[in-house]
Amino acid sequence: MTHLSDFSYLLIMQTVWDMTSTWIKYSESFIQVPQTDTFVSKPFVYWTSNHQQVAMAIDYVECVTLSLQTGIFFLLQCFWNYLSNTVAKKSFMSSWEFRFYIFWALGSMAIFPILQWYYRDDVNKREAVPQLAYSIETFFAALLGIRSHFRFRRIIQMTRNKGSVAITGKIGYFKDMNLFMTSVLFLMSISLGILCVDGLTSGQIINSNKFATDLLTGNFDTCIIFLWIIGISIFHPRRSTDEISASGFSKSLTDVENKSAEKNQRVAQFVDNGPSFLRPMSPVQVDYPPNVFPKQYNIPSHEFQRSQEFHRPQEFPMQTMNSHDFEYEKDLEDSTWPKQFH
Numbered sequence: 001m002t003h004l005s006d007f008s009y010l011l012i013m014q015t016v017w018d019m020t021s022t023w024i025k026y027s028e029s030f031i032q033v034p035q036t037d038t039f040v041s042k043p044f045v046y047w048t049s050n051h052q053q054v055a056m057a058i059d060y061v062e063c064v065t066l067s068l069q070t071g072i073f074f075l076l077q078c079f080w081n082y083l084s085n086t087v088a089k090k091s092f093m094s095s096w097e098f099r100f101y102i103f104w105a106l107g108s109m110a111i112f113p114i115l116q117w118y119y120r121d122d123v124n125k126r127e128a129v130p131q132l133a134y135s136i137e138t139f140f141a142a143l144l145g146i147r148s149h150f151r152f153r154r155i156i157q158m159t160r161n162k163g164s165v166a167i168t169g170k171i172g173y174f175k176d177m178n179l180f181m182t183s184v185l186f187l188m189s190i191s192l193g194i195l196c197v198d199g200l201t202s203g204q205i206i207n208s209n210k211f212a213t214d215l216l217t218g219n220f221d222t223c224i225i226f227l228w229i230i231g232i233s234i235f236h237p238r239r240s241t242d243e244i245s246a247s248g249f250s251k252s253l254t255d256v257e258n259k260s261a262e263k264n265q266r267v268a269q270f271v272d273n274g275p276s277f278l279r280p281m282s283p284v285q286v287d288y289p290p291n292v293f294p295k296q297y298n299i300p301s302h303e304f305q306r307s308q309e310f311h312r313p314q315e316f317p318m319q320t321m322n323s324h325d326f327e328y329e330k331d332l333e334d335s336t337w338p339k340q341f342h
Helices: 004-028 049-088 095-118 123-161 165-200 210-235 241-273 302-309
Strands: 030-032 039-041
Touching (some): 004 049, 049 165, 049 210, 165 210
Antiparallel strands (some): 030 039
């Protein structure tokens, strides 16, 4: 899909054409109409041969820029279809319509250099006809934007009925971006179309009026700036506050889990590597004579016995007793209980 670098290339090419054209116009300066006090821009036929060749070459660069821009406008409809299938799992258009936009974009990319080459010998048509074709295709793309707006509303209504709040928010963002771009395309195409149509007439009423020309040109240039901003916002949207907070919360949970796992690992390592010890209330291993089977007993400690004498119930850990504290005697009735002598 279209990336930010694609917009950067278009912006660079458009800037090169604007700066070169401005440099030529100011280098050629103005010319005074004979027998009047009126000054006008020097016509193309009075330019130097060097400036004429540069202007003809740079016009092809402008046509390539217009081709790429119109191609993006139509491929944007395909992007809406991709977005709808990916986010909302809904079809935005038919497969036939999808292929139609692709072929239309390819044809639009080829038509502008062809028009430039065909009218290369006519100074007015060489500049006005490609820009008029650009305004017509831009107006048609704006009409497609209106159609896409209603499709977005239909998808939002379907997802809202299913309770998908997150999906509804994402689709709503792109619906607003499409509406902004549609408005900008309408203003831009109308302003440029008026200038181009008037430039092809013999009277050139609007182009001869400086205020009207500056107004329409300024409107077109302002729309171009907004168009770049909207394009970047579409393909590189800003993350919402909910997504940022959710990602931060999940990250904090991950940090807590990692710290807990690290502590558990340290405790396990300490127990495994530390000296052996006997846990409280653990069974005591007693050594028996060979003729007696060994058994395990829980022997209460002396402190626990004294506490029982004073009727103070307390819990004390069991002490470890070894074989030196016992003496064994054969008992016919109970051969398993060791008898202790003090």
